[in-house]
Amino acid sequence: MEKVSVVIPVYGQWNLLKRNIDALLKYDRDFISEIIVVNDCSPDQNPYEFDDEIVNIITNDTNKGYAGTVNNGLRKAKSSIIVLLDSDAYPLGKFIEKLLTMYKANPAIGCIGFGTVDDYGNDTGNFQYEPSILGLIAGQQLEAKFGFFRFWRNKNILPYSCAVSFTKDCLAGIDYLDEKRFPVLEADNDISMRVHRSKWKLLFTREIIICHKGGNSYKINYKRVVLFHESRWKLLRKHGLIWPVFLAKFLLQLRINMELVIFKILKNKNDRYLDKLEGRKIITKSIKHYP
Structure with missing residues (x-):
């Protein structure tokens, strides 16, 4: 058997x-x-x-x-x-x-x-x-x-x-x-x-x-959001799904910057807001180094 x-x-x-x-x-x-x-x-x-x-x-x-x-x-x-x-x-x-x-x-x-x-x-x-x-x-x-x-x-x-x-x-x-x-x-x-x-x-x-309920493996915070963006980019690049690269980086950077502007306008100081703000700051600096 x-x-x-x-x-x-x-x-x-x-x-x-x-x-x-x-x-x-x-x-x-x-x-x-x-x-x-x-x-x-x-x-x-x-x-x-x-x-x-x-x-x-x-x-x-x-x-x-x-x-x-x-x-x-x-x-x-x-x-x-x-x-x-x-x-x-x-x-x-x-x-x-x-x-x-x-x-x-x-x-x-x-x-x-x-x-x-x-x-x-x-x-x-x-x-x-x-x-x-x-x-x-x-x-x-x-x-x-x-x-x-x-x-x-x-x-x-x-x-x-x-x-x-x-x-x-x-x-x-x-x-x-x-x-x-x-x-x-x-x-x-x-x-x-x-x-x-x-x-x-x-x-x-x-x-x-x-x-499987899920949610027990990894805590959702700015570190995970940063890792998600980098990992998803690498995944799409590996399988030839990003073209042209410079345009994709520009548009991704544009979206992150727009979110940063919105967060700054809201001026919310709770932990969730500060966590998201920190994540976007890191991502906007990291995008130019994406492969």
């Missing part, structure tokens, strides 16, 4: 990891050959005991960030099909037998992303459409508000890495996550875009649902 490897990166949050592993073993133990937990040098020790026969906890030599931690687990996985879950995600029922059937039905499939819901059953998405330079120039809020105007968007679906799966052959063929360019953000978007551009097919299905 074919079985899968499950890879789970973790940085603290051991109680959420335990919930995840308990649910995996409760519903699909017979279809799991190994659960590889990759500890990215968590500040606290694991207080739980797991079944050593199936759960293997490995610890990075140094803090590698998200992509490096995931790659450490993916490269060590032995099964031909690998399920990747965030530590704070967990299955709501059996799903691996269905997943194996989907892969078996079409050998060209290299990646299958899953639907996600929160603890109350509300859909939390778990994918985005392939981004564009117009979306980056417009900004996240404006892009989301007018997201129904998709005539300029690529329709490729990019599943998030909190609940996704790959074949080992696909991962090896596209050389895993690009941890050098995208150690934290955009690594999942990049690998999905590379799957779309490879010989492999990518499928997103809501026939498999994983519970």
Whole structure:
């Protein structure tokens, strides 16, 4: 009987990891050959005991960030099909037998992303459409508000890495996550875009649902906003989606400067305002150094 490897990166949050592993073993133990937990040098020790026969906890030599931690687990996985879950995600029922059937039905499939819901059953998405330079120039809020105007968007679906799966052959063929360019953000978007551009097919299905509320991994502050802009630019540049570069930089700079003017006019002094102001100041200085 074919079985899968499950890879789970973790940085603290051991109680959420335990919930995840308990649910995996409760519903699909017979279809799991190994659960590889990759500890990215968590500040606290694991207080739980797991079944050593199936759960293997490995610890990075140094803090590698998200992509490096995931790659450490993916490269060590032995099964031909690998399920990747965030530590704070967990299955709501059996799903691996269905997943194996989907892969078996079409050998060209290299990646299958899953639907996600929160603890109350509300859909939390778990994918985005392939981004564009117009979306980056417009900004996240404006892009989301007018997201129904998709005539300029690529329709490729990019599943998030909190609940996704790959074949080992696909991962090896596209050389895993690009941890050098995208150690934290955009690594999942990049690998999905590379799957779309490879010989492999990518499928997103809501026939498999994983519970994942999200929001536990990275605090939303000006540092994340700065990192998002830089990482999104690198992603679009890597895939040849920015042209001409000088015009894109000019328009992006224009949008950031407009936001700075608005913030200065408002003269709000609360912490959220000051955080946004600091982020825009850094971004406007950084844009000229974008590759």
